[in-house]
Amino acid sequence: MNIRNIIKISVLCFAFGNLSAQNPWPKATNTAQPWTRWWWMGSAVDEEGLDKQLTTLSNAGFGGVEIVPIYGAKGFENKYINYLSQEWMRMLQFTTTKAKSLNMGVDMAVGTGWPIGGPQVNEQDAATKMIVQTYEIQPNEKFSEKIVLKDEKQKNLKTIKLDIVTAYNEKNEAVVLTDKVTQDGTLNWKPSAVKWTIYAVFAGKTLQKVKRAAPGGDGYTLDHFSPNATKDYLKTFDKAFGNSNYGIRSFFNDSYEVYGADWTANFKEEFKKRRGYDLSPYIKYLVGNEENEIAGRIKSDYRETMSELILHNFAENFTNWAHSKNSRNTNQAHGSPGNLLDLYAAVDIPESETFGNTKFDIQGLKRNLEDINTKEVPDINMLKFASSAANITGKPLISNESFTWLTEHFKTSWSQVKPEAEQIFLSGINHIFYHGTTYTPADVQFPGWLFYASTNFVPENSLWPDIKGLNSYIERTQSVLQSGKSDNEILMYWPVYDQWASPKGKDMAFKIHNIEKWLHPTVFYENLEKLGKSGYSLDMISDKMISEAKFENQNIQVSKNGGSYKVLIIPQLNYFSESTLKNILNLAQNGACVIFQSEPKDVPGFFEFEKRKNELQSLWNQIPFQQNGNLKSATFGKGKLVLSSDVEKALEFLKIEREKLTDTGLRFVRRQFDGGKFYYVVNHTSKEINQNIPVNYIGKQVVLMNPENEDFGIAETRNNSVKVQLKSGESLIIKASETPDNSIAKWKYIEKTDAPIVLNQPWQLTFKEGGPELPKSRILTKLQPWTNFTEDASTQSFSGTGIYTTTLNLKKKEADDYQLKFDKFYESAKVLINGQEAGIVWSNPFEINVGKYLKKGKNTIQIEVSNLMANRIRYMDQNKISWRNYHEINFVNIDYKPFDASNWKVQPSGLDGEIQLIPVYFSK
Template identity: 85%
Template sequence: MKIKNIIKLSVICFAFGNLSAQNPWPKTTETAKPWTRWWWMGSAVDEKGLDKQLTTLSQAGFGGVEIVPIYGAKGFENKYINYLSPEWMKMLQFTTNKAKSLNMGVDMSVGTGWPIGGPQVDEQDAATKMIVQTYTIAPGEKFSEKIVLKDEKQKNLKTVKLDIVTAYNEKNEAVVLTDKVNSDGILDWKPNSGKWTVYAVFVGKTLQKVKRAAPGGDGYTLDHFSPEATKDYLKTFDKAFGNSNYGIRSFFNDSYEVYNADWTPDFKDEFKKRRGYDVSPYIKYLVGNEENEIAARIKSDYRETMSELILNNFTKDFTNWAHSKNSKNTNQAHGSPGNLLDLYAAVDIPESETFGSTKFDITGLRRNVEDINTKEIPDINMLKFASSAANVTGKLLISNESFTWLTEHFKTSWSQVKPEAEQIFLSGINHIFYHGTTYTPSDVQFPGWLFYASTNFVPENSLWPHLKGLNSYIERTQSVLQSGKPDNELLMYWPIYDQWASPKGKDVTFKVHNVEKWLQPTVMYKNLTELSKIGYSIDMVSDKMISESKLENQNIQVTKNGGSYKVLVIPELTYLPESTLKNILELAQNGASIIFQNEPKDIPGNFEVEKRRTQLKSLWNQIPFQNQTGNLKMASFGKGKIILSSDVAKALEYLKIEREKLTDTGLKFVRRQFDGGKYYYIVNHTSKEINEFVPLNYSGKQVALMNPENGNFGIGEIQNNSVRIQLKSGESLIIQASENTDITIPKWKYIEKTDTPIVLNQPWKLTFKEGGPELPKSKTLDKLQPWTNFTEDSSTQSFSGTGVYTTSFKLKKNKADDFVLKFDKLYESAKVIVNGQDAGIVWSIPFEINIGKYLKKGNNTIQIEVCNLMANRIKYMDENKIQWRNYHEINFVNIDYKPFDASNWKVQPSGLDGEIQLIPIHYSK
């Protein structure tokens, strides 16, 4: 049993529960397995279909589903079921009962499509916006125009009202006139002198409706800033669910994509209560485009108020409601006009999202430019907002909507999914949800019902027979990443007030899709990237979290069950609330280590500016900095230390905070602690092979190496707190460093040398097992090649499914310890059968598998069952104008959101190509 440098081992076929007692892998759970978003198109589901698909998902290694009803397929309208109707609830109950029998979990969306809303959202509770009209009053002129809303779309709405009226003269002197406008819109005011501009703010509605709504789910989107709107919305679920949660583990809310929602009916009152002053005299600065200090301060206060409203009036209420149902809740905070860290932390399961394709340096990893969206690249630091919130506050699970638009439809292989999943894990996330799987009735022909924007994790996918390989990898990895507690040593403050103080625009939403505007240009981002690269583990922290922090054993801790941190880093910033600085100094007083990159320049907001500015300066001046070598200042402050340095890495070195030097090799890691030891999850995303002793900050008394791809494990070699690692490009490894020793665990099998490869260049027989539109004829191959090379047989060009390559060879007596079957080119994955025995699945780079224990002296037979992409069959269907996409709403689009058409695609190579080598290997003794 081993992992190794040259070898990509197969997935072993026994379950975790059957492994021996000496097995170091944590016990698996349903949450350790991957889950998938399960779209119910038109909610046209029935018990037979639900039973079949849940069983199929379970057999493929899924631990649960997340039900999201959406628009339906045309021609099936008579089978649609209205969302939350008695019939729909009956289907939900059947689903949860069946899932329970399969040891699977079920989550569901609190709404259809996204963002949340529906028929229960009346005009009063609908997403709200401010509508601004301006008027001019000339000197000495009596204003005769009525101040009434001119927007034709809003005129018939009953809830539209005039909220603020403020006039400004040429000296920017303001007069609030709200109470001088009567119900007919007549202004009873005449200025004494000068030219005046009147700003009238109306409470209007965005009129946005739910996108991709399912039957029974259409309607306005919700006003997330109104507690009454949230309460009213959830009443519909109370009525449908009664006193039961119907077996739902967690209620899910998708990303905030409510457009132009920048107000709420009682915003003016909430602003005054929270910020300490009336916004009415300053409305010009909020709605205008002036780029000056007063505008920046007003907008900062406005954005902070919006953040508090969505946190307190929606997110926390959503959590409390889910708990009242004895369930959890899951929320995607990104896109919200609020502090993402606080919003993620306010729910049971924070959920992030990946969208697009990452460029990895992994040797042989395919990334065709024509098949990806080059504008959307997942960002690991964006993912860390969700994991940071969870780690800091002690949440056990951090989920991720994974692989959305990873490549063009039908062109994603499992080998392309794996490094994206690894990047998600490296960000600290431990609960992957595939995006996704679509329910399909059993009588619907290939390719079944499909969602417009997914990587197609559906049983109709020709790669489905080998999905268990990917799923088992994720299951093993997540079993470790869901164990113990996070073990990150640094806290990085998010200077959100620098973002909120921008005088440009009005509301600020922190989206996944525009990190290049709000996240990547920041100094915090640079710090996160550079410090992670040199081996530090970091979580981000908010002002609110700092205010709740305490010192435990000289480490900073926000909650009892949360992470424990050695240092708080305050990156270079302009604005810092005096209250936050006070809280930071209290932490230092009690023994914390703090690093400032610069002296805070100012306080945010527009309330009592000079007083608060003086307080900030006074607090800062309490720090008795002394110059040190290397452009660094240090102050002993109470029991703690405060460092002032633009170079955070040097400051950490001064504080003797050790980095993990294993990153010097190019390896990436995430670390967790458990009772008596630590786990390291290590990934090689470089183009090189790693074969050396790698240093660990913690090695314990015994180090076990664990291969998440096949479950193999063994005791590793240690020298001077370094462990010997053999990893090829694209491979990963888990290290369990423990204070306990277990002599029953075997030694890890390191490859010491390899003998001359045996090239399997004899003739091969190619047959076809399953797939369509029709099975090509069998062929005898003089040399190994893809079946798509045989252009004279048109069926090979359109076939998507499984082709079987078979050959026999003689093996002379050989003293090798094992043999590795190495593929040169594999399109896309393969099940290997040696002498009638299942040796495993080859689905990820470097496309290798150990088969030594299945070989025998003399004649041997190898069958390689290769699955290719769906692309060629879809191309054939579009070329022949075979109707397969026929949906309401958006129907079906390509990666650029244009109508989908595969008729002009190139035929995708399918099968085996190049050489297949059988490599004799010898393990170190």
């Protein structure tokens, strides 16, 4: 390798920590640290185990836990504790007391498993569905059949109710017959001498039970559309908790996965009250298979009503209840048949979810296709629904259920977790919850108790010794992302009515698992992608939020504590509410800038739609658009309105500046604080960035901050640009402020490197901890993974920590610093130089600065490498050693098939290739 190439690959960000300077890092609270979902299997917990695991989690850098009781392990039934029983509450109290002593927080699910429900959900409060029966009456035929429910599964239920009976003749004329059906189902109606079709709608029950319920938590799932059902459900918690919240920071509700729930007991009355007309004469358009304009309009009204019911009757009631306990609440809105933005905004901590594995361009990032589910890929724009709702309404924390099914079990390295976490941060989320950690009693052998769908953030994981590297990175990053408030400048309207107006199907759940159907094909999504890549920062906004918005201090603002925005974009759409257009014109009248990508074509819904369409058109015609180059623009009151199919051209016309740093491939998220801004910048490209990057805000001083090692220093700036050196896979925080701190040292930029010292001398390999047994120690003449030594069977089955040790005679120590660079690396390591811990190497590009630990002459280099759990699990399955022993689903692989690792290849473990010590010199 020539010196020019060595210089090229060796550019990095580095600064000596300056202890005398004022530390620019925000003070980290326990919410800045990662939290983890903590499964209590069978709630078979005890004080000793709780104490031990909380202490272990705290020592590893976790800030809190989220308790979710689920199904239990076989053979431990006598240790199960019923959910919310006195003993369970005693364990909860012990947990929160212990956590407080460790400065940790505790959240808990309002239910076991998911979705919420349980024994307190009686038949009346259970999830409800329409059951539709049709009857044909031929001309001159006497109708004698009784209109009674035929569904055998529903017959024993006491709450079944006939809600709507409507007959349609061949001319499509409707006769509502609901009040003409007697108690026994007799229809007191004489049809005219034409053919009739009768539609009968019964309010039945889905009969869905809680999935993966814990002891004491089994029962029906809840009717989220009923206010009484929600209140009745929460009374059980009132009884268990009394006047205390037991130290719970936030009560959590998991994603909406209630299947077939498309009705509620008083839906017909709620529909009329909210939509202005009786649904009964139009029921066939809702429940039938016709795909015409009327069906689309009726279905739009139906879906909007469902959205309002879940918002007001569940989400808002849940929030009010949590506040009555002096706690907060957390809710995953996705999966709901409602406007996700309004549902996320209705709670204290909106929570999104990532599921699956993203393909990044990062050099050397491991991604084995056989170990991932290629059908499920996290999408940054799906995550933005939660962050947008929080940013607009001023919620300081946005959480995420992170890394669900990131890879196959036992094959996830911390280096694979990092870019997924960074993508979550880039979406505006700032409060990560690992998915997750399972409570394991002390006497349970490796691999401990495990949850079937998680990445294993458990102390039994052989990578656990190095998790502090990942956790510290997340803590530093989140300390910045939880500071101040979001600094996005653009609002983009989500055209939910275009979704709701589809004449296909009936209810419409917006799930993370089917975004390719409802999100990806839209112009709205196309805009999100384009603008994000161009360097614009935006949040999505709903009709409800627009109705609450004001134009103040030259910006659009919905909440006093929320974000301030320069422009509102209405993307190309078909259906637009006349009341929303009126609200937008009021904003413009007061000074707001609004971009329309197209002229609204129609109003949603059925009620007086022709009249409302005329009103929409009349409002639109008030705008005095004039041709202005390739777009149309209008002054409207104090504001400006622009009509352009090219949104970026419209933004340029309005002088809304993009952040040009994205032209390099870098991605960012921006926060504002009193007197400045933070830029969190990530290099997910395959190339190295070594240049001045433009930023829209420089302030009077720019400080660079490295979230991997906490280093900081004053940056070089020139003409509104900042000099940045970022390798593939690295990230950086740019702090631009109006108040300079002259005590901070300059950032140390790499100017050149000398020829690397290749550590090709002999190494000693010993083993520290792990199993099933420690392989024998050996001297290596060539650096290589311990799994290469196939003659020692224990090397093929070992999961744990191996220690590579060598000595280095450093003849001279003249460089400003020395970088230890690894070639091939499985999977993470603690580096010790002369007995001092130099740090943890756990993420791409697998290098660490060690100059301050080296000395002239003899140096001892010790690298404690931890590998994956996979080889040990493979050994256990090959030898039929029992470890999967759970009720319910037991244990499955990434394709939800029975798990079996016996045919796995041995995963390479340890160090391979070259290790280089590279002398580096900083610019003066």
